Amino acid sequence: MLLTLIQKEITETVLDLRFAVTTLLFVVFIPLGMAVNCKDYERRLDDYHKEHQAFRDQHAEDVDMQIKAEGFRPPSVLSILASGLDPFLPSKIITSRWERWSTQGSVLTSNPLSVLLGKADFLFNMTFVVSLAALVFSFNAVSGERESGTLRLLIAHAIPRGQILLAKILGRMVALTIPWSLSVLLALIILAASPVVSLQSPEVWPALLIILGVSLLFILGMMCLGVCISTWTRQAMASIVLVFLVWMLFTVVIPKISPLVAKIIDPVEARSVVDITVRITEDDVHDEFMQEIGQQHKRFFDGCGLRTNEVGEVVGIETEQDRENLKKAKTKYREEIFPPLERKYQLLTQEAVYGIEQDYRNRKNRQMLIAKILSRLSPVSCFTYVVSGITRTGLAEPDNFLKNAQRYQDVIKEAIYDNVAITIGVRGDGPGGKYIAGGWSAKYTEGWDWKNAILPDMQYRYPTLTETLNKVWPDILLLGLFDVLFFVLAFVGFNRYDVR
Amino acid sequence: MLITLIRKEITETVLDLRFVVASLLFMVLIPLSMYVSRVDYEQRLAGYQQESRIWRERHGTPEWGGKDVEGHGFRPPSVLSIFALGLDPYLPDRVVTKFSGVFQTMKESNTDGTLGALLGQMDFHFCMIYVVSLMALIFTFNTVSGERERGTLRLLIAQAVPRGQLLLSKWVSKTMVLLVSYLCAVCMALLVLEASPQVTLVDSQVAASIGMMLAISLLLILCMTSLGVCLSTFARGSLQSITLLFSAWVILVLGIPKITPMMAEIIHPCETRRVISSRKAMLTKDLMTEFHNRRERLTDSLLSKEDNEDRASIEMVLRSGNVPTRYAPQVDALWREYRNRTPLELEKIEEQYRNQLQAKHTLAMILSRMSPLCCYSYSITSLAGTGVDEPKNFMNNAKRYQHQISQLLYDNIIIGSNGYGWEKGFDARQVPTFPDMAYARANAQQVMGTRVFDVLLLVVYTLLFYSLAFIRFVKYDVR
Incomplete structure (x- = not known):
């Protein structure tokens, strides 16, 4: 009996005008969005290669001890499906010998129009177009039938109400899945045609399958929600108003308001303020370092029986003996006095900066957690978290970028910076008699020649699918729970429905 | 008669569920979004003020000596970006002037506003x-078709009232009701805005822009x-109207x-900014190499013309990488030539790129104007100072700043006998x-000058939809 009912629902839905319109919209939007984002990805990839190559060409032989190596972030293949945070992430990291590494974002996108008007990728199409279509498909499943008077006759049959409801949901779901699958298939064909994407790669197909599975779960949820609304209203007109209200609540209001509410509940200062604090701290520690090294320098050379003037320069070298002494003292200073001091202050800087950063990150994370929990009131946000997580453009990506950046800085430190010990000279003629940097001398590790040094490339590592799934499973579970909740609500509503 | 009809329609609409829903949504969303955008603006403003103040404290006075004197100019956030954030998060936030004449733009890469970025900003x-566009459609989508379904349209048509008047009364009354709840929400939002210590609405410029934004809205x-009315005349029943x-x-x-931007991108592909930047960097490097070779x-x-006596001493100066005093004028002339040439050459690349982009933009904008919402977006974001023209405006401002700093400092840099130095008689310390x-x-008038076409197009769309509705309604089968 259930099958007959489902068949009837499918036939009815397919013959409706809504089916034709939805099919048309899906078939145009989803493949077109895929084509355009595929092109966009190809260009981003090309840019990445070009830029990487340009940097490598420039520095193939030209490695010096202070080099600021640049590591580039390759775009993720899956960002074709959901660009997510990709445009907001920095495109490269620049290592530094003296300071913390820095990142650079791409400024002034070449296509401000698409930024202004938004991008239509698969995720966007799912959350805005498909979800609305699912609701439009199901909003009058019960109330509409009551209005046309057929519900009364249907209920008069010896079929449990639960079965009727199930048939309605499943029938409409199947009917919606037809145009959806068709358009997804077209989109996948377009994706497969791209020279830079291979669907068979183990990086792509499992992720794609999961995304499509989660999408179906999401569509089912929306379908149940539509039917649920129709069981709680008496007329199709009321249903449609309610449907639009709920849709707006789920896609627009909750996802967009929750970060703002979190900002108000738990305010954290702007990033630029933290950057400034870090910069000031670094400068202060550097200044302190200069003063201490200046004093030590003076004390050391004075202790070696050499005379220094008021700015700390060794003076009065006249005899051969003096020269010999100076040479010895300089070597001793370079090897024994300077390095421990340098290390001490490096550690101090790192600790101070790390402390500020960590504190800021903790507070920011707490704020984000509040926002995330609030936004999970809507299945649309859960769906967004899952898909953007799997496509590696989600909330975990900024942290992943920072980790990669730190790793690259360590690699460069080991390969280049650690092989050159640099001793900074100091002079006491800064403003107010302060010590400032004045020249430097370098000493290479024995057997290491920077002319033959090779700059290592950044090996950017994206999280694997398993790692991502470990993070996003609560959202998948929540999506399932939403489906169940909406179904149960629909069931309760329908069982108590007055069919007259 | 028209007034009676309008009154009847108003009563009907106000008693409808839709009115309650729309009012609720407007009253919650518009003031809330205004509040949040305001807080966001205050944060951005504080960040800007703090950054420029700290920079001024630490590096505000040009240091004596080196050529690497950089002036930093910061872009203040636009007050009206509270209404439309637009391109603001993507614009660079500072200009760093360089003595080579090629300024740099910088943007702190911000990985912290992630959730807002992922889920989108609401202003x-x-x-x-x-919200408002959808509510406007929901208000009107079954104006004609719904009444036909219930059968009341037939009775209405039977009265001695021209169909045009009927349609007009329906449209006017629904629009009026919607406007009432919308304007209430906007008033609340403006009160929220007025409460901010950083925003003054009485400023004539701000008030003019806000007034225009509201008028366009x-x-x-x-x-x-x-x-919506037009759509309802194309359908026979509510369900069809909904679809x-x-x-x-x-x-x-x-x-x-x-x-449309994506289509324009496919029709008219352009290189990206990153490629152009690296090309510019390469050109600068090439020009510097050329300069060193020519020097x-x-x-x-010059050396070959010297006497043997002088040659040895001059060669020594040259070998140490310095310029002998007697050659300084010639070398300086060469240097000035390159200093003027570099920005010009770079400007050429930039110009070419800009033209490419312009062609693509024009195409995308023309295509996108098929939707009245795009016309609206263009005019509102331009009024807010965060629109499609803003990147260009930023560049112009940056250029002006670079020019200002050049006049003040960089034009006084010469190549002296030992590297770069200040011109004689110029003391950098005197530049406070x-x-x-x-x-x-x-300002608002200038923006309207460029965006008048979009506003006109909105009027044309309104007239077009209404005339279509009129024609359809006159021919409508009321049975």
Whole structure:
């Protein structure tokens, strides 16, 4: 009996005008969005290669001890499906010998129009177009039938109400899945045609399958929600108003308001303020370092029986003996006095900066957690978290970028910076008699020649699918729970429905 | 008669569920989004003030000596970006002037506002595009078809009232009711804005821009309600109307605005900014190499004319990488030539790129204007100072700042006998501080000058939808 009912629902839905319109919209939007984002990805990839190559060409032989190596972030293949945070992430990291590494974002996108008007990728199409279509498909499943008077006759049959409801949901779901699958298939064909994407790669197909599975779960949820609304209203007109209200609540209001509410509940200062604090701290520690090294320098050379003037320069070298002494003292200073001091202050800087950063990150994370929990009131946000997580453009990506950046800085430190010990000279003629940097001398590790040094490339590592799934499973579970909740609500509503 | 009809329609609409829902949504969303955008603006403003103050304290006075004196100019956030954030998060936030004449723009890469970025920002502009436009359509989608379904249209038509009047009364009354709840929400939002210590609405410039934004927003509402009425004349029943509404809204709000830039990109592909930047960097490097080679040749040729006595001492100076005093004028002339040439050459690349982009933009903008929502977006974001013209405006401001600093400092740099130095008689310490970057934005009148076409197009769309509705309604089969 259930099958007959489902068949009837499918036939009815397919013959409706809504089916034709939805099919048309899906078939145009989803493949077109895929084509355009595929092109966009190809260009981003090309840019990445070009830029990487340009940097490598420039520095193939030209490695010096202070080099600021640049590591580039390759775009993720899956960002074709959901660009997510990709445009907001920095495109490269620049290592530094003296300071913390820095990142650079791409400024002034070449296509401000698409930024202004938004991008239509698969995720966007799912959350805005498909979800609305699912609701439009199901909003009058019960109330509409009551209005046309057929519900009364249907209920008069010896079929449990639960079965009727199930048939309605499943029938409409199947009917919606037809145009959806068709358009997804077209989109996948377009994706497969791209020279830079291979669907068979183990990086792509499992992720794609999961995304499509989660999408179906999401569509089912929306379908149940539509039917649920129709069981709680008496007329199709009321249903449609309610449907639009709920849709707006789920896609627009909750996802967009929750970060703002979190900002108000738990305010954290702007990033630029933290950057400034870090910069000031670094400068202060550097200044302190200069003063201490200046004093030590003076004390050391004075202790070696050499005379220094008021700015700390060794003076009065006249005899051969003096020269010999100076040479010895300089070597001793370079090897024994300077390095421990340098290390001490490096550690101090790192600790101070790390402390500020960590504190800021903790507070920011707490704020984000509040926002995330609030936004999970809507299945649309859960769906967004899952898909953007799997496509590696989600909330975990900024942290992943920072980790990669730190790793690259360590690699460069080991390969280049650690092989050159640099001793900074100091002079006491800064403003107010302060010590400032004045020249430097370098000493290479024995057997290491920077002319033959090779700059290592950044090996950017994206999280694997398993790692991502470990993070996003609560959202998948929540999506399932939403489906169940909406179904149960629909069931309760329908069982108590007055069919007259 | 018209007034009676309008009164009847108003009563009907006000008693409808839709009115309650729309009022609720407007009253919650518009003031809330205004509040949040205001807080966001205050944060951005504080960040800007703090950053420029700290920079001024630490580096505000040009240091003596080196050529690497950099002036930093900061871009203040636009007050009206509270209404439409637009391109603001993507614009660079500072200009760093260089003595080579090629300024750099910088943007702190911000990985912290992640959730907001992922889920999207909600400001007044967003509310208008997504919420108000949809509500306007929902208000009107079954104006004619719904009444036909219930059978009341037949009785109405039987009266001695012209069909045009009937349609007009329906459109006017629904629009009026919608406007009442919308204007209440906007008033609340403006009160929220006025409460901010950083924003003054009485400023004539700000007030003029806000007034225009509101006027254009009203025009958009008129346009969307006439579209809704028009759709209802194309359908025979409410269900059909709903389907039409759904597809029209998706196409106008989601389809055309998002797909046309991509189509323009495919039709007219452009290189990206990153490639252009690296090309510019390479050119600068090449020019510097060329300069060094020419300098070497110049000194060589000058050296060959020297007496044997002088030659040895001059060669020694040259070998240490310095310029002998007697060659300084020639080398300096060469240097000045390159200093003027570099920005010009770079400007050429930039110009070429800009032309490419311009062609693509024009195409995308023309295509996207098929949707009235795009016309609305262009005019509102331009008024807010965060529109499509803003990147260009930023560049102009940056250029002006670079020029200002050049006049103040860099033009006084010469190549002296030992490297770069200040011109004789010029004392960098006498330049007390770097000037602030005076960031100029177009005022409301200027913006309207460039965006008048979009506003006109909105009017044309309204008239078009209404005339279509009129024609359809006159021919409508009321049975």
